[in-house]
Every structure is written in C-alpha cells, then in structure tokens.
Amino acid sequence: MVPDVRIRQEDFGFILAFGTGEIGLYSHAAAGALLHGTTREALEPYRLPSVPVRDEFHLSAPLIVWFEITRACNLTCRHCYIEAGKPRDQELSTPEIFDALDQMKAAGVFALVLVGGEPMMHPDFLDIVNHANQLGFVISIATNGAYITQELIDRLPRKECVVSVSVDGTAKHKELRIRSTWDDVRERILLLRRNGIPTAIMSTQTAGNVHELQTLLDFAREHQCFFGSTPMSPIGRGRFFPQYQPQADIVEETARLYIADKLHDQVMNDTVGLCVAKFLDECHNIAKATGREFCGVAMAYLMSDGSLYPCSICASNDKFLAGSLREHTFQQLWRDSFKDIRQFTYDKFKECPNCELSRDPYYCTSRCAVMAELYTGDPLGCGSTPFVKASLKRRTELLQTEFPGAPVAT
Numbered sequence: 001m002v003p004d005v006r007i008r009q010e011d012f013g014f015i016l017a018f019g020t021g022e023i024g025l026y027s028h029a030a031a032g033a034l035l036h037g038t039t040r041e042a043l044e045p046y047r048l049p050s051v052p053v054r055d056e057f058h059l060s061a062p063l064i065v066w067f068e069i070t071r072a073c074n075l076t077c078r079h080c081y082i083e084a085g086k087p088r089d090q091e092l093s094t095p096e097i098f099d100a101l102d103q104m105k106a107a108g109v110f111a112l113v114l115v116g117g118e119p120m121m122h123p124d125f126l127d128i129v130n131h132a133n134q135l136g137f138v139i140s141i142a143t144n145g146a147y148i149t150q151e152l153i154d155r156l157p158r159k160e161c162v163v164s165v166s167v168d169g170t171a172k173h174k175e176l177r178i179r180s181t182w183d184d185v186r187e188r189i190l191l192l193r194r195n196g197i198p199t200a201i202m203s204t205q206t207a208g209n210v211h212e213l214q215t216l217l218d219f220a221r222e223h224q225c226f227f228g229s230t231p232m233s234p235i236g237r238g239r240f241f242p243q244y245q246p247q248a249d250i251v252e253e254t255a256r257l258y259i260a261d262k263l264h265d266q267v268m269n270d271t272v273g274l275c276v277a278k279f280l281d282e283c284h285n286i287a288k289a290t291g292r293e294f295c296g297v298a299m300a301y302l303m304s305d306g307s308l309y310p311c312s313i314c315a316s317n318d319k320f321l322a323g324s325l326r327e328h329t330f331q332q333l334w335r336d337s338f339k340d341i342r343q344f345t346y347d348k349f350k351e352c353p354n355c356e357l358s359r360d361p362y363y364c365t366s367r368c369a370v371m372a373e374l375y376t377g378d379p380l381g382c383g384s385t386p387f388v389k390a391s392l393k394r395r396t397e398l399l400q401t402e403f404p405g406a407p408v409a410t
Contacts, residue, residue: 006136006274007034008108010060012051016043017110017138021273023282025051053290056342058297061108061334063279066115066301066312069097069128073117074146077177079168079204079244081236081316084117091304094124096325100302101132103330111138111279113164115312117304120147126155133157140164140276142202144180148188153195162226162275164200165189169212176206176244186219193223198272200226206244210253217260226268226277227261229254231388234374235316246387255394259402284365284410291346293368296320296338308333310341319370344369344379351382357389362396365410 004019013027018040030046070091073084092100104112112132119125120143132139139161148163156163165185167173173182192199201220203213213229220227231246231254232238246254269278287294296310306325309315322337349367352358358367366384373379392410 005040006110008060008110013046013048015059015063015110017274017279019273021269021275021278023274023278024048025286050289051286053292056339057290057292058334058338058342059286061104061331062300063109063283063298064111064113064276065104065109065299066113067100067104068115068117068302068304068315069119069125070122070304071117072121073144074121075118075144075177075179077144077237078241079176079206079232079236079238081233081238081312082117083237083316087117088303088305092306092325094127096306097124097128098131100306100325100330101128101135101137103325105135105137107331107334109137111140111274111276113140113142113276115142118144118146120152126152129161130155130157133159133161138274138276138279140200142166144177145185145188146180148191150191150195153192153197156197158196160274162198162200162272162277163192164202164226165192166203167201167216168204168206169209170215172206172209172212176204176209189225190223193225198226198275199223200228200277203227203229205229205231205246205250205254207246207250208244210246210250210257213257214253214260217257217264221264224268224271227264228277229257229261231385231391233313233371235313245385246391248387248390251387251390251394254391255398258391258395259398262399284363287365288363293341293344295368296341300334308337310338313368313370314341317370317374319373341369348380349382350378350380355382357384357392361400362392363410364392 006017008015014030016026017023025048026043026046027048030043033043070087071082071084072087076085114129119141141163143165145165167185168176170182189199201216203216217227232244283294283298286298299311301309301312301315303315308322310320314320320338320341322333346367357364366388368383369379371383372381376382
C-alpha cells in the first residue's frame with residue numbers, strides 16, 4: 001500500500017488523497033499497484049483525465065462536508081449567509097454530533113469544515129474537533145476569532161487542522177461585524193501563529209473594503225497565513241444590506257487581488273500537506289470535468305438541526321433539502337436525495353450559449369440554480385452579476401498576459 005494515502009473507491013476507479021497534498025482520480029487498473037505498494041509517481045499512468053458522466057452523477061460520498069455544529073453566534077454580521085445569532089430549534093446534541101461524524105467517516109468523507117454560527121461557542125467544541133481529528137478527517141475551523149485563547153489552542157489538533165479566521169478589512173471590519181475589530185482579531189491570529197497553528201484569513205469583498213483586503217493579504221504574507229476572499233452575496237442577512245454589494249468600480253482592484261492571492265497560494269501550499277482548500281480545488285476540477293455544479297455532487301452542508309443540503313447557499317435559501325439525519329443515515333441521504341440539483345448540468349443554463357464566459361479560456365462558476373433563481377426568477381437563468389462577470393473576465397486577462405501558464409481563473 002502507498003504510505004500516507006487516503007483511498008476511496010468510486011464507480012470509475014479511485015479517489016486518492018496523498019499526505020503530501022496531491023488529490024486525484026485514478027482508474028480501476030491502479031488497484032494492483034496500490035495493493036503491492038508503489039509511489040505516487042508510479043501511479044501517474046493510472047490517473048484519469050476525465051470520468052464517465054451519467055444522469056445524476058455524484059461521488060460515492062462528498063469530498064467535503066460543511067458541518068454547522070451550532071447557529072449560535074456572538075456577532076450579527078451584516079453579510080452572514082446563515083443569519084447566525086440564535087441557535088436553531090432542536091439542534092443536534094453532542095452525542096448526535098459524534099454519531100454524525102462517525103457516519104460521515106464510514107461513508108468515506110475526506111474533509112470537514114466546522115462552522116456556525118460561531119463553532120467555538122458550542123460547549124463541547126474541543127471534544128467535537130478532537131473526535132473529528134481522531135477519526136482522520138482533514139479539518140478547517142471557520143471562526144470569527146473571538147474565542148481563541150491560549151487554553152483553547154493548547155487543546156487543538158496539530159495535524160491536518162487549519163483555523164480559518166474571518167476578517168473583512170481593517171476599519172471596515174467593525175462596520176460589517178459591529179462587535180468585532182481588526183485589532184482584536186489580529187492579536188488572536190498572531191497568537192495562533194506563535195503556536196504554530198496553520199491559519200487562514202477569509203474575507204468577504206464588499207463595495208467599500210477591497211483596498212483594505214490588500215492590507216490583509218500583506219499581513220497574511222508576513223505571518224505565513226493562507227488568504228482568500230469572495231464577493232458578498234445577497235443571501236441570509238446580506239439581503240438586507242444591498243449597499244455592500246460589489247460594483248463595477250472595484251473590478252480592477254478585485255482582479256489584481258485575486259492574482260496576488262493565487263501567487264501567495266502557490267507559496268503557502270508548499271507549507272502544508274492535505275487541507276480543505278486542496279479538496280475544494282478538486283471539487284472545482286470535478287465540476288469542470290463533468291460540466292455541473294459540485295454542490296450535492298462532491299460537497300454537502302449539514303445544519304445544526306441535522307438537515308442536509310447540497311451547500312451553504314442552498315441551506316441559506318432552503319433549497320434542495322435532502323432530509324434529516326434524525327430520520328435517515330448520512331449515506332442514505334447522500335445516495336438517494338439531491339436528484340433534482342444533480343440534473344442541473346452546465347449545458348442546460350439558458351444564457352450560457354450566448355455568453356463568452358461559458359467558453360475557454362474562462363471558467364464560470366456562477367451556473368448555480370439557486371443564485372440564478374434569486375437573480376432572474378428562473379433556476380436555469382444566469383447566477384452571476386455584472387460585477388462577477390466583469391471580475392472573471394479581467395482576472396482571466398491578467399492571468400493570460402502577466403502570468404501565462406497559471407491556473408484558470410474561477
């Protein structure tokens with residue numbers, strides 16, 4: 001057996017996730033080499049450039065599950081996709097959370113993102129994250145940073161566990177998050193780094209904070225943190241604050257931020273082995289190879305009341321609910337549900353044939369039935385905005401002209 005590799009069998013062959021961080025799809029013919037011991041390099045001839053696609057195509061289990069262990073939160077951020085604050089009615093008990101983790105492990109899930117609300121507010125957070133670590137999940141903890149202390153850090157897993165701290169600028173951070181400041185969060189990030197905890201800074205792009213996000217990226221470079229940013233979406237509490245939606249005037253800034261972030265990623269990816277971000281990249285690879293959204297195909301979102309959705313956007317908008325873990329097993333829900341969202345292949349979206357962004361060299365990730373219905377009233381309409389379209393076009397141009405050979409923009 002190849003050392004330090006996670007293996008999951010699929011209809012087309014295998015998914016292999018190597019401890020060094022490489023993830024790929026391999027043919028059935030790789031079985032012999034795997035059984036008799038070999039190297040990752042020797043398995044390369046068995047790597048699949050594409051996979052057979054059928055109706056309702058999906059992996060045997062998600063690569064990643066976003067697990068909302070509580071919706072309770074100490075903040076009421078203006079752009080929160082899940083309107084966190086109060087716990088949900090009848091949230092899973094800690095024994096039920098442990099059972100859910102056990103079921104996901106048995107199903108073959110590779111990676112977990114522990115989210116809230118604020119996951120660290122759960123009274124048994126440390127027991128939960130350590131149980132997940134002992135089961136062998138690759139973990140990311142999505143937190144606003146308020147509860148990070150030395151005592152908590154001392155009990156965090158040290159292997160394949162990244163703490164992702166949400167920061168939305170310097171001055172603008174408090175405007176968006178109200179009861180949190182950049183100075184407070186900055187000190188907690190530095191505490192994580194002093195303890196050698198792999199740390200990411202995750203930001204939301206809004207109409208007024210993009211120039212501050214470059215400052216955060218510079219901070220991430222200086223302190224060897226991962227960095228990522230995505231545009232604000234009008235979902236959850238964000239739908240009440242349309243003034244924060246990014247507009248055309250910041251396209252150039254966000255495109256250049258994207259390029260700088262990708263260059264930083266190339267440096268940071270060499271510092272860790274497997275992490276959630278690499279599984280997310282593989283989700284994008286699968287989506288592009290199969291011509292369909294990866295939500296409900298390679299990813300899922302588990303709410304704190306046991307409800308299973310394809311992704312956070314679906315959960316926020318109550319779309320494509322599979323059912324509850326209190327009524328069915330995780331494997332049953334994944335296998336037998338999501339038939340509707342799995343029918344949404346890229347070629348069915350009505351505006352794509354006339355849109356240049358649906359063809360090479362672009363890779364549009366806005367073919368989302370939920371966002372399309374939100375923007376146009378039609379799930380097969382366009383799930384993008386003028387800002388997102390312009391931003392994708394500009395960063396693709398920058399990649400081609402200034403960084404030829406770089407990965408395709410998404």
